[in-house]
Structures are given as structure tokens and as C-alpha cells.
Amino acid sequence: xxxxxxxxxxxxxxxxxxxxxxxxxxxxxxxxxxxxxxxxxxxxxxxxxxxxxxxxxxxxxxxxxxxxxxxxxxxxxxxxxxxxxxxxxxxxxxxxxxxxxxxxxxxxxxxxxxxxxxxxxxxxxxxxxxxxxxxxxxxxxxxxxxxxxxxxxxxxxxxxxxxxxxxxxxxxxxxxxxxxxxxxxxxxxxxxxxxxxxxxxxxxxxxxxxxxxxxxxxxxxxxxxxxxxxxxxxxxxxxxxxxxxxxxxxxxxxxxxxxxxxxxxxxxxxxxxxxxxxxxxxxxxxxxxx
Amino acid sequence: xxxxxxxxxxxxxxxxxxxxxxxxxxxxxxxxxxxxxxxxxxxxxxxxxxxxxxxxxxxxxxxxxxxxxxxxxxxxxxxxxxxxxxxxxxxxxxxxxxxxxxxxxxxxxxxxxxxxxxxxxxxxxxxxxxxxxxxxxxxxxxxxxxxxxxxxxxxxxxxxxxxxxxxxxxxxxxxxxxxxxxxxxxxxxxxxxxxxxxxxxxxxxxxxxxxxxxxxxxxxxxxxxxxxxxxxxxxxxxxxxxxxxxxxxxxxxxxxxxxxxxxxxxxxxxxxxxxxxxxxxxxxxxxxxxx
Ligand SMILES: [Fe+2]
Numbered sequence: 001x002x003x004x005x006x007x008x009x010x011x012x013x014x015x016x017x018x019x020x021x022x023x024x025x026x027x028x029x030x031x032x033x034x035x036x037x038x039x040x041x042x043x044x045x046x047x048x049x050x051x052x053x054x055x056x057x058x059x060x061x062x063x064x065x066x067x068x069x070x071x072x073x074x075x076x077x078x079x080x081x082x083x084x085x086x087x088x089x090x091x092x093x094x095x096x097x098x099x100x101x102x103x104x105x106x107x108x109x110x111x112x113x114x115x116x117x118x119x120x121x122x123x124x125x126x127x128x129x130x131x132x133x134x135x136x137x138x139x140x141x142x143x144x145x146x147x148x149x150x151x152x153x154x155x156x157x158x159x160x161x162x163x164x165x166x167x168x169x170x171x172x173x174x175x176x177x178x179x180x181x182x183x184x185x186x187x188x189x190x191x192x193x194x195x196x197x198x199x200x201x202x203x204x205x206x207x208x209x210x211x212x213x214x215x216x217x218x219x220x221x222x223x224x225x226x227x228x229x230x231x232x233x234x235x236x237x238x239x240x241x242x243x244x245x246x247x248x249x250x251x252x253x254x255x256x257x258x259x260x261x262x263x264x265x266x267x268x269x270x271x272x273x274x275x276x277x278x279x280x281x282x283x284x285x286x287x288x289x290x
Numbered sequence: 291x292x293x294x295x296x297x298x299x300x301x302x303x304x305x306x307x308x309x310x311x312x313x314x315x316x317x318x319x320x321x322x323x324x325x326x327x328x329x330x331x332x333x334x335x336x337x338x339x340x341x342x343x344x345x346x347x348x349x350x351x352x353x354x355x356x357x358x359x360x361x362x363x364x365x366x367x368x369x370x371x372x373x374x375x376x377x378x379x380x381x382x383x384x385x386x387x388x389x390x391x392x393x394x395x396x397x398x399x400x401x402x403x404x405x406x407x408x409x410x411x412x413x414x415x416x417x418x419x420x421x422x423x424x425x426x427x428x429x430x431x432x433x434x435x436x437x438x439x440x441x442x443x444x445x446x447x448x449x450x451x452x453x454x455x456x457x458x459x460x461x462x463x464x465x466x467x468x469x470x471x472x473x474x475x476x477x478x479x480x481x482x483x484x485x486x487x488x489x490x491x492x493x494x495x496x497x498x499x500x501x502x503x504x505x506x507x508x509x510x511x512x513x514x515x516x517x518x519x520x521x522x523x524x525x526x527x528x529x530x531x532x533x534x535x536x537x538x539x540x541x542x543x544x545x546x547x548x549x550x551x552x553x554x555x556x557x558x559x560x561x562x563x564x565x566x567x568x569x570x571x572x573x574x575x576x577x578x579x580x581x
Pocket of ligand 1: 146179182210252
């Protein structure tokens with residue numbers, strides 16, 4: 001969405017994930033980039049190169065934090081040390097909003113370091129929404145949740161994934177980071193129409209969009225973030241922008257990372273959709289002319 | 291018990307259970323439980339994959355991520371014990387000591403301690419392997435621990451034997467039986483820069499090259515693992531330097547630290563004052579003394 005309370009009233013364009021192989025290029029060439037997304041966990045340390053590079057990036061660029069281990073859907077409570085370190089980083093980056101995944105990944109203090117799918121139950125809706133509210137209150141900035149890609153579904157689920165997402169964000173009153181690649185991956189793995197999902201999401205809560213590449217195998221699709229964005233994912237992206245308006249967009253590339261220029265060029269392809277959405281739609285002009 | 295908690299415990303038990311030698315999910319767990327019936331009870335099959343196969347994707351994912359991180363943190367240990375033994379050691383360690391931190395950076399924090407109780411994994415090269423693990427863990431700690439503001443030169447000039455000096459939190463001191471510092475530099479420079487947390491999935495287990503280690507002669511060395519301009523360095527220390535710094539880190543006064551430095555020292559009396567002057571100057575110029 002254009003500036004609103006879920007994205008800290010910002011209007012960010014197209015960004016890319018800040019990754020170690022690109023550090024040198026970015027710091028020495030200072031390319032024009034709308035914004036960078038950082039993985040919070042990589043900077044929740046006490047010192048050294050990660051923080052120094054981050055500070056240099058912060059001097060020149062907009063940075064948004066994205067986490068991979070908050071596990072809003074874990075039944076056991078998050079580690080207070082994690083929250084404390086995260087808040088310290090939030091103060092450093094002044095991130096206008098913060099995202100993490102609608103998933104679980106730890107239980108009884110043990111971490112899987114994976115983004116495990118939620119059972120779509122009413123109990124899980126309640127637990128997850130409460131956790132998001134708690135984290136949001138503690139961090140004092142807008143928290144947005146991202147849909148994950150999944151390879152399994154549970155017998156106990158009582159609703160679809162998009163119904164679950166809607167229930168959680170309404171109860172938590174938070175924004176959404178809509179990952180259209182994840183929607184596509186899950187739609188293939190679970191045989192649903194990805195457009196049904198995109199059309200069901202409350203457009204006014206979409207604070208950010210993720211695009212990425214994936215890998216197709218004989219029997220399933222894996223969310224590998226190691227390819228350019230595929231055509232069906234661009235189509236879902238276009239539909240999302242059509243519904244939500246120009247929205248902060250980020251390309252994720254985590255494996256077999258090509259040069260900075262290649263990653264950035266791939267991300268900038270999103271601009272054609274964003275620019276189209278920013279212009280008043282042609283049919284409306286036609287209406288006025290009549 | 292909550293349904294959500296129970297389900298997450300059951301899924302985690304399957305996902306975190308070791309894979310077979312062929313990197314597949316075992317039909318039966320070590321405690322005899324059947325993964326087949328657990329998967330059927332929890333996970334829906336689809337038109338292409340059974341419940342078991344869907345759960346297996348997560349089981350494999352979990353281990354591939356951990357392997358890759360652990361291998362990246364301990365390439366030197368792998369070079370010493372070899373691929374096969376390293377694999378067995380890694381599986382056993384990660385099974386017994388699963389991650390309890392939100393950060394993968396801490397995955398190897400218990401390794402030295404665990405290996406001392408499981409020397410069967412490093413038999414024949416026990417001391418060498420333990421030395422390597424200690425330097426590899428010290429490297430991780432030195433890389434991203436805090437750096438505090440430096441002590442003013444004036445404050446350093448005015449210390450007396452009752453004063454206490456504080457050292458950088460990133461500084462690690464090691465007393466080793468083998469000169470593993472050269473070895474680790476070799477192995478690390480070949481294995482490239484370290485990876486980090488991400489949220490993508492891996493297709494398969496990443497294989498890294500194993501560097502075999504030629505016979506290394508034992509030699510007692512003292513090392514400071516420290517950081518300068520954001521790079522980690524290994525600085526060889528004399529026995530006296532090591533004892534002095536260790537005493538300061540332990541919170542002893544300068545006077546007591548100096549006494550322990552020269553305990554049993556072969557350094558002639560008349561060389562001790564110049565030695566101390568040089569030592570303190572060097573450490574101050576390296577930025578080791580903090581406020
Ligand atoms: Fe994503």
C-alpha cells in the first residue's frame with residue numbers, strides 16, 4: 001500500500017536483500033538503490049564487521065529489518081534475550097517497520113532454524129495473534145507478517161492458509177508482507193489457485209511484497225531463492241499491485257548469488273508494474289471523457 | 291496440554307531426528323517410534339507425495355541447514371579428522387546438543403566441552419582436534435563480540451600495581467599443544483567467507499572440499515585471538531605475555547598479574563622491566579585496553 005500505518009507511513013520503491021557478497025560493491029560504488037532489507041539475525045551481534053558495514057549502509061540507504069526466527073506461531077514463548085537484542089537493532093536501524101514469518105520453528109527452547117508451516121486452527125490463530133501484538137508492543141514499531149512457502153499440510157487444519165492469515169492479521173491488527181513467490185510455491189505444492197489467495201488478502205494491510213525465484217522438482221517446488229523471478233510469480237505480483245497500489249517491493253536472492261547489478265536489475269523489473277499502478281487507470285479516463 | 295504445543299513437539303521430534311546414512315528420513319526412530327505412523331497421523335498426503343515424503347522434506351531441510359553451518363564453522367576440525375569421522379561427529383553432536391539459540395552462530399558453542407566427553411570421535415588425534423576446535427570457536431567469538439572504547443593513554447600512564455586493567459571483550463587467549471594457527475589460516479582461506487542466516491530452502495546437502503592435514507608436530511604455543519579492522523588475527527604470545535594477560539582478564543591487579551607472569555620464568559631479572567614496557571605498549575597499540 002502507499003504510505004499507511006503498517007509501513008510506518010513510508011513510500012519505498014524497489015529494494016533488494018543486503019547480502020555479504022555485495023558488501024564491497026555497495027560500499028565502494030554506492031549504487032542508487034531505493035532500500036535494502038537486512039536479515040535481523042545477522043546483525044544481532046555485539047560488534048565487528050557486521051555492525052560496521054550496517055552503520056555505513058545506514059548512512060546512505062533506507063534499511064528495513066526482516067527476521068527469520070521470531071516464530072510468531074510457536075506455542076512456547078520467545079526468548080527474552082532475542083527480543084532485547086532485536087529492539088537494540090531496531091533503535092540502530094530506525095527501521096520503519098519490521099517483518100518476520102507467519103510460521104513456527106522452535107519448541108521447548110529448541111530451534112529448528114526452519115520456517116515450519118502452521119496448523120490452520122483457531123487455537124493457532126489466537127496464540128499467533130497474541131504473540132504478534134506482544135512483539136509489536138515491545139518493539140514499538142509496526143510489525144508485519146509474511147506468508148511462508150510450505151511442503152506439508154496438517155490434518156488438524158480448520159481453514160485455508162489465506163483464511164488463517166486474514167484471521168491472524170485482523171486479531172493482531174498488523175500488516176502483511178505478501179510473498180507472492182511463496183504463494184505460488186505453496187499453490188503448486190497444495191493444488192490451489194494462487195489468485196484465490198492473492199484476491200482474498202486484505203489489500204489495505206499489505207505493507208510490503210517479496211518476490212523471489214524457486215526450484216521445480218518432479219513432485220514439488222522448493223523455495224530456493226536462487227533464480228530470477230518466474231513468469232507466474234510476476235503475474236501474481238501484478239495482481240497484488242493492482243489491488244494494493246504501489247507497494248514497497250523486495251527481491252530475495254539467497255543462493256548462487258549473482259553480481260549486485262544482476263540482482264538489482266532483476267528487482268527493478270518490478271518497476272513496470274509499479275509505474276503502471278501509479279498512473280490513473282486508462283478506463284477511468286475513458287469514463288471521464290464520456 | 292494445548293493441541294498446538296503437542297503438534298509442534300511431535301513435528302519437531304520427527305524433523306530433528308537424525309537422517310539415515312543415505313540422508314533420508316528413517317522408517318523407525320531410535321526409540322522405536324514409527325515415522326510412518328507419525329507422519330500419517332499428522333500430515334495430509336497429496337496426489338504426488340505421501341505424508342511420510344512431505345515430512346521428510348522438512349527432516350532433510352533441517353539437517354542440511356545445520357550441516358552447512360557447522361561445516362562452515364569448523365573446516366579445520368574436518369581437515370584433521372577427515373570427512374567420514376567429521377560426519378559422524380557432527381551428527382552425534384547436533385543430535386545431543388540441538389540449537390537453543392535464535393542464532394546459528396552459537397551452534398558450536400558446546401563443541402569443545404562435548405568432545406572432551408566423546409573423545410572416541412577424535413581418537414588418534416585428540417589433542418590436535420581439541421586445539422583446532424578451541425581456535426575455531428575463539429575465531430567465531432573474536433569476529434563479532436563487542437569492542438569497547440579504549441583506555442586513554444593518560445589513564446594507562448598513571449596505573450600502579452594496585453590498578454586493574456580491563457581488556458576487550460573480543461580478545462580470547464589460548465594455550466595450545468599444536469601450532470594450529472597456521473593450519474587454520476590455510477584451511478579458512480581456501481574455504482572462503484562465511485555464510486549467514488537466510489530463509490531459503492536447500493535442494494541438497496552442500497558438499498565442501500575436505501583439506502587433509504599433513505602430520506603436524508606438537509609444539510606448545512600461546513595465542514591471542516583478536517580483531518583489528520574487523521578482521522580476526524592470531525597473535526603468538528610468549529609464556530609470560532600469556533600469563534600476564536590471563537591474570538588481567540581474571541581480574542587480578544597489575545601487581546599480582548606481573549607476579550604470575552614471571553612465576554617460573556626463565557627471563558633474566560634485568561630484562562623484565564623492558565619486557566613489561568614493550569608488552570604494555572604493544573597491547574595498548576592493538577587497542578586491547580578498555581575503559
Ligand atoms: Fe520472503
